[in-house]
Amino acid sequence: MTFLRRLRPALCWLLLLCCLLTQALPAQAVVHRPFLPEQVDYVAIGDSITAGWGAPPIHGTRLNGFSAQLHRQLLTRGPAELHNLGVPGLTSGQFLFLLDHWPEASGVIKHADLITLSIGGNDIIWADYKSPGDDAKMRDALSKYESNIEDILAKIRGQNPTARLFVLEVYNPFPPDDSRHHALSEYIQWANESIAMAANTHEATVVPTASLFLDHEKEYVNLANNDIHPNVAGHTRIAEQISHALFGRFNKMVVEESMKPTLLLNGKPQKLKVPLLVENDTLYLDADQVAALHKGLLKRWWFRIGLWWMQVNGQRVKLPSPVLMINGRPYLPLRAVSQSLGAKVYWIEDAQTVSVVTKHE
Numbered sequence: 001m002t003f004l005r006r007l008r009p010a011l012c013w014l015l016l017l018c019c020l021l022t023q024a025l026p027a028q029a030v031v032h033r034p035f036l037p038e039q040v041d042y043v044a045i046g047d048s049i050t051a052g053w054g055a056p057p058i059h060g061t062r063l064n065g066f067s068a069q070l071h072r073q074l075l076t077r078g079p080a081e082l083h084n085l086g087v088p089g090l091t092s093g094q095f096l097f098l099l100d101h102w103p104e105a106s107g108v109i110k111h112a113d114l115i116t117l118s119i120g121g122n123d124i125i126w127a128d129y130k131s132p133g134d135d136a137k138m139r140d141a142l143s144k145y146e147s148n149i150e151d152i153l154a155k156i157r158g159q160n161p162t163a164r165l166f167v168l169e170v171y172n173p174f175p176p177d178d179s180r181h182h183a184l185s186e187y188i189q190w191a192n193e194s195i196a197m198a199a200n201t202h203e204a205t206v207v208p209t210a211s212l213f214l215d216h217e218k219e220y221v222n223l224a225n226n227d228i229h230p231n232v233a234g235h236t237r238i239a240e241q242i243s244h245a246l247f248g249r250f251n252k253m254v255v256e257e258s259m260k261p262t263l264l265l266n267g268k269p270q271k272l273k274v275p276l277l278v279e280n281d282t283l284y285l286d287a288d289q290v291a292a293l294h295k296g297l298l299k300r301w302w303f304r305i306g307l308w309w310m311q312v313n314g315q316r317v318k319l320p321s322p323v324l325m326i327n328g329r330p331y332l333p334l335r336a337v338s339q340s341l342g343a344k345v346y347w348i349e350d351a352q353t354v355s356v357v358t359k360h361e
Contacts, residue, residue: 036074036113036114036164036246037113038077038078038079039078039079039080040074040078040079040080040081040113040114041080041081041083041108041111041112041113041114042067042070042071042074042080042081042082042083042112042113042114042115042116043083043085043108043109043112043114043115043116043163044067044070044082044083044084044085044086044115044116045085045086045095045105045109045115045116045117046085046086046087046090046095046116046117046118046119046168047086047087047088047089047090047095047118047119047121047122048086048087048088048089048090048122048229049065049066049086049118049121049168049229049230049238050065050066050067050084050085050086050116050117050118051065051084051086051087051088052064052065052066052067052068052084052086052235053065053088053227053229054221054222054227054229054230054231054232054234054235055230055231055232055235056232058255058256058257063255063350064232064235064236064254064255065084065086065235066116066230066235066236066238066239066242067082067084067086067116067239068082068084068350069235069236069239069253069254070116070239070242070243072253072348072350072351072353073239073243073246073247073250073251073253074114075346075348075355076251076264076267076346076348076353076355076357077247077267077346077355077357078344078346078357079346083108083112085105085108086118089122090119090122091119091122091123091126092119092120092123092144092145092148092149092152093123093144093148095119095148095152096148096151096152096155099152099155099156100155106159109156109159109160109163110159110160111160112160112163113163113164114163114164114166114246115156115160115163115164115165115166116165116166116167116168116207116242117152117153117156117165117166117167117168117204118167118168119149119152120145120149120170120191120194120195121170121171123141123142123144123145123148123191124138124141124142124170124184124187124188124191126141127140127141127142138187142187142190142191142194145191145194146190146194146197149167149194149195149198150194150197150198150201152198153165153167153198153199153201153202153204154201154202156202157202157203164205164246165202165203165204165205166204166205166206166207166242166245167195167198167199167204167205167206167207168207168209168238169191169192169195169206169207169208169209169210169211170188170191170192170195170209170210171188171209171210171212171213171214171221172184172185172188172210172213172214172217173213173217173221173223173228174217174223174228175215175217175218176214176215181217188210192210205245207238207241207242208241209238209241212237212238212241213230213234213237216237219233219234220233220234220237221234222234232254236252236254240252247267249267251264251267251269251353253348253350253351253353254351255350255351259351259352260275260276260352261275261276261277261278261283261352261353261354262276262351262352262353262354263276263285263353263354263356264353264354264355264356265293265356265358266356266357266358266359267355267357270293272285272289273286273288273289274286274289274327274329276334276354277324277326277331279321279324279331280320280321281320281321282320282321282333282335283333283334283335283345283347283354284321284324284331284332284333284334285331285332285334286326286329286330286331286332287303287329287330287331287332288329290332290334290337290338293338293356294337294338294341294343294358297341297342297343297358298312298313298341299313300313300314301313301337303323303330303332304323305322305323305324305325305330306322306323307319307322307323308321308322310323310332310337312337312340312341313340313341315340317336317337317340318336319332319333319336320333320335320336321333334354334356335347338356341358342358343356343357343358344356344357345357
């Protein structure tokens with residue numbers, strides 16, 4: 001008894017500390033999953049948001065959807081393959097059916113390192129379309145969604161228990177001063193609470209799309225074109241959120257019809273005195289800027305205009321294209337020189353961006 005009386009104050013302090021820590025922790029615990037491998041298989045699954053709708057097609061492809069933008073972020077650090085399985089108009093019930101009857105989807109999900117999922121908006125849209133203003137029918141649809149999202153994440157985790165998995169919240173497309181915003185807000189909150197519960201059970205990270213878009217609807221939603229999908233800025237915001245969760249950084253690479261090549265060094269944009277060039281399917285940079293990129297690694301080199309080889313730190317390096325002279329400046333094949341110094345070079349063609357990596361995550 002004497003021992004217990006002496007221990008009681010310590011137990012009280014321990015209980016108080018636990019209470020304080022519980023209040024300090026976020027409602028949803030952060031899942032610490034393994035870092036992504038250098039070569040990433042990325043599977044984007046879900047509805048039209050995954051498919052990139054709302055972002056205008058460029059050369060027939062929606063290159064600025066969030067999944068395409070996230071894919072480009074992956075390409076700045078190494079090889080990455082995107083499998084975009086977004087199906088416009090898909091509800092959670094239809095998606096569940098596809099998971100059981102679409103072997104191609106199951107195959108890529110099984111081997112994915114990264115998975116993103118957007119599903120739920122169409123459950124609300126179709127319930128309202130079939131029975132406008134019918135609160136009972138909407139609540140029935142959301143009850144089914146609550147069950148469906150749990151089953152969806154359970155099936156994904158059953159096929160792949162280790163991938164990094166991100167689930168997008170359902171967002172309200174209308175600004176707060178629009179009566180439609182208030183009509184939808186309760187239902188969207190219900191859907192997002194269902195997502196949060198299922199994500200917590202199945203070790204997924206929730207992308208807080210609802211709060212990201214709140215008060216930014218005119219900025220992030222394609223309302224100007226009478227469309228409730230995210231516009232390019234909205235898709236960019238989603239990709240940015242996921243990229244920060246993965247890598248702690250985001251390099252904006254929105255594809256335009258006509259673009260000039262840009263350069264990243266270890267994920268950071270570089271200011272170039274003279275631009276990158278693409279000649280003979282080879283990426284060139286002027287010799288002074290190549291030397292500046294590899295300051296500290298490059299001890300000595302030798303090259304001559306027109307040669308298909310050069311010396312780098314005493315090593316003979318074969319070049320894919322010859323050394324060029326343009327406007328009085330020697331230009332060198334960037335990939336060959338950088339790789340000879342131990343760096344890795346990745347070309348993101350859609351965004352006309354080259355990523356040079358000398359430090360590895």
